[in-house]
Amino acid sequence: MSDERVVSHEARVSHETSFRVRYAETDQMGVVYYANYLVWMELGRAEYCRAAGIRYRDMEADGILLAVIEAHCRYLYPARYDQEIAVKTWVANAGRRAVEFEYEIRDAQSGRQLATGATKHMFLGTGMKTVKLPEKYWPLFGITAPI
Amino acid sequence: MSDERVVSHEARVSHETSFRVRYAETDQMGVVYYANYLVWMELGRAEYCRAAGIRYRDMEADGILLAVIEAHCRYLYPARYDQEIAVKTWVANAGRRAVEFEYEIRDAQSGRQLATGATKHMFLGTGMKTVKLPEKYWPLFGITAPI
Amino acid sequence: MSDERVVSHEARVSHETSFRVRYAETDQMGVVYYANYLVWMELGRAEYCRAAGIRYRDMEADGILLAVIEAHCRYLYPARYDQEIAVKTWVANAGRRAVEFEYEIRDAQSGRQLATGATKHMFLGTGMKTVKLPEKYWPLFGITAPI
Amino acid sequence: MSDERVVSHEARVSHETSFRVRYAETDQMGVVYYANYLVWMELGRAEYCRAAGIRYRDMEADGILLAVIEAHCRYLYPARYDQEIAVKTWVANAGRRAVEFEYEIRDAQSGRQLATGATKHMFLGTGMKTVKLPEKYWPLFGITAPI
Numbered sequence: 001m002s003d004e005r006v007v008s009h010e011a012r013v014s015h016e017t018s019f020r021v022r023y024a025e026t027d028q029m030g031v032v033y034y035a036n037y038l039v040w041m042e043l044g045r046a047e048y049c050r051a052a053g054i055r056y057r058d059m060e061a062d063g064i065l066l067a068v069i070e071a072h073c074r075y076l077y078p079a080r081y082d083q084e085i086a087v088k089t090w091v092a093n094a095g096r097r098a099v100e101f102e103y104e105i106r107d108a109q110s111g112r113q114l115a116t117g118a119t120k121h122m123f124l125g126t127g128m129k130t131v132k133l134p135e136k137y138w139p140l141f142g143i144t145a146p147i
Numbered sequence: 148m149s150d151e152r153v154v155s156h157e158a159r160v161s162h163e164t165s166f167r168v169r170y171a172e173t174d175q176m177g178v179v180y181y182a183n184y185l186v187w188m189e190l191g192r193a194e195y196c197r198a199a200g201i202r203y204r205d206m207e208a209d210g211i212l213l214a215v216i217e218a219h220c221r222y223l224y225p226a227r228y229d230q231e232i233a234v235k236t237w238v239a240n241a242g243r244r245a246v247e248f249e250y251e252i253r254d255a256q257s258g259r260q261l262a263t264g265a266t267k268h269m270f271l272g273t274g275m276k277t278v279k280l281p282e283k284y285w286p287l288f289g290i291t292a293p294i
Numbered sequence: 295m296s297d298e299r300v301v302s303h304e305a306r307v308s309h310e311t312s313f314r315v316r317y318a319e320t321d322q323m324g325v326v327y328y329a330n331y332l333v334w335m336e337l338g339r340a341e342y343c344r345a346a347g348i349r350y351r352d353m354e355a356d357g358i359l360l361a362v363i364e365a366h367c368r369y370l371y372p373a374r375y376d377q378e379i380a381v382k383t384w385v386a387n388a389g390r391r392a393v394e395f396e397y398e399i400r401d402a403q404s405g406r407q408l409a410t411g412a413t414k415h416m417f418l419g420t421g422m423k424t425v426k427l428p429e430k431y432w433p434l435f436g437i438t439a440p441i
Numbered sequence: 442m443s444d445e446r447v448v449s450h451e452a453r454v455s456h457e458t459s460f461r462v463r464y465a466e467t468d469q470m471g472v473v474y475y476a477n478y479l480v481w482m483e484l485g486r487a488e489y490c491r492a493a494g495i496r497y498r499d500m501e502a503d504g505i506l507l508a509v510i511e512a513h514c515r516y517l518y519p520a521r522y523d524q525e526i527a528v529k530t531w532v533a534n535a536g537r538r539a540v541e542f543e544y545e546i547r548d549a550q551s552g553r554q555l556a557t558g559a560t561k562h563m564f565l566g567t568g569m570k571t572v573k574l575p576e577k578y579w580p581l582f583g584i585t586a587p588i
Contacts, residue, residue: 024333026469034215035185039318057376068181082351175320204523229498328509332476362475
């Protein structure tokens with residue numbers, strides 16, 4: 001029995017957060033610059049955690065960092081200045097070593113899909129060393145047992 | 148005979164550009180914030196084009212936009228403030244409708260690999276409509292014929 | 295009688311907007327990177343206009359751009375990740391050629407002042423040429439007459 | 442005799458650094474977003490220090506932080522994508538508690554002035570407490586004696 005194996009996330013609990021596109025986020029093409037979608041995914045993660053009762057800043061203060069090891073984004077339709085954006089975030093997979101988030105970015109009014117994304121993270125402790133996620137954080141990521 | 152099919156890029160011409168990590172690019176984890184790697188890929192693309200004799204700004208002025216439709220980054224080792232970064236960029240695939248770039252991000256001194264990435268782009272013309280890449284730009288992306 | 299002279303803004307109408315500090319906005323000092331306060335002032339301006347019944351994006355679509363000609367910020371106390379920030383925005387001075395905004399940035403919970411700022415803007419029309427602000431926008435900036 | 446008084450900087454040693462405007466730095470107005478000029482001032486400071494033989498990252502590792510307490514920018518002419526920018530940086534005033542930098546931002550080719558700016562910084566030590574600048578760093582800021 002190893003704690004390395006990934007526990008698949010059964011209950012698809014998701015959280016949605018929304019905000020308006022900032023002028024700073026646009027580029028000369030007149031649409032949102034592509035790297036900013038990753039910032040929006042970060043907002044999605046933070047609000048997903050908050051909705052689950054844990055502030056990411058408290059996790060960091062507690063010595064658990066979520067270091068990104070992979071990020072992906074598919075751009076479907078350009079986002080524009082002042083548009084109200086909704087980011088839906090859920091845990092796609094989680095284990096004691098790593099967690100995978102998925103995202104859906106939509107126009108908050110029409111529901112039109114603008115982008116989809118995914119990020120993978122490792123848990124790091126003090127000194128940026130990999131750590132096993134302490135049990136108290138398991139529910140946050142839908143981990144029920146270290147199979 | 149269709150111009151829709153993708154012409155695979157035979158000659159792996161690559162270009163390397165380097166720069167230092169800005170303080171603005173770091174975050175409170177003490178390393179470079181993950182979205183900024185996509186900005187570095189943009190620098191890689193611009194310098195790849197310049198090295199091939201075409202300034203991307205001139206292409207845009209000529210009415211050909213490279214709209215990102217997909218981006219991916221694998222983070223291998225954290226980059227830090229003031230570190231000299233080298234981005235190697237090459238065309239992985241290109242056709243008259245779309246092009247795929249790949250990137251390798253290294254520490255410029257030690258050569259240590261920090262990240263790898265890829266972006267896919269569609270060619271857009273005036274009014275953000277998809278267009279076929281004009282023939283004069285084919286050599287830039289290693290397109291030899293619209294097979 | 296000249297429309298060049300600046301009409302001082304009598305009624306100090308102000309608007310307050312709030313949001314949380316993004317991880318992307320921090321730097322390795324563990325606090326918000328100083329340039330991001332100018333992004334927050336932009337949010338303040340946009341929400342000031344919206345509260346007054348005019349969306350800045352509609353003004354731009356109408357051919358009136360607010361080009362920044364000066365910006366100033368005094369940093370009093372560092373802002374941190376996930377902190378709830380309140381930006382209070384008001385028009386300090388306005389004329390048909392230019393407008394001056396002032397800002398107060400506070401911790402939304404405690405009310406503690408974090409920064410104060412100011413920006414000056416010129417009105418630009420098509421082709422980035424200076425224009426006189428059309429009369430329909432005067433109330434937005436508290437301009438009552440072109441003295 | 443007090444070390445609190447500011448020593449005016451006699452020898453106007455300045456340093457110039459240059460780089461190209463990134464696509465990420467533009468906004469939908471087609472020019473560089475105003476907050477990014479403060480990022481360029483940061484680049485100017487870092488290169489000013491490096492030219493004087495001290496890497497800012499080593500100063501931070503040594504426990505001396507330069508915390509911004511004021512920033513100002515006058516925007517004279519818009520900067521555009523891919524333009525080569527030159528930032529000239531010098532110390533306008535320095536004491537053991539604080540230092541003031543000034544900047545001139547130009548088009549590197551034509552020399553056309555695009556912006557001027559200034560930033561004031563306090564020296565902070567461990568725990569973000571104000572400290573007096575250690576003597577070994579005095580030459581960097583042109584401090585000859587704690588008058």
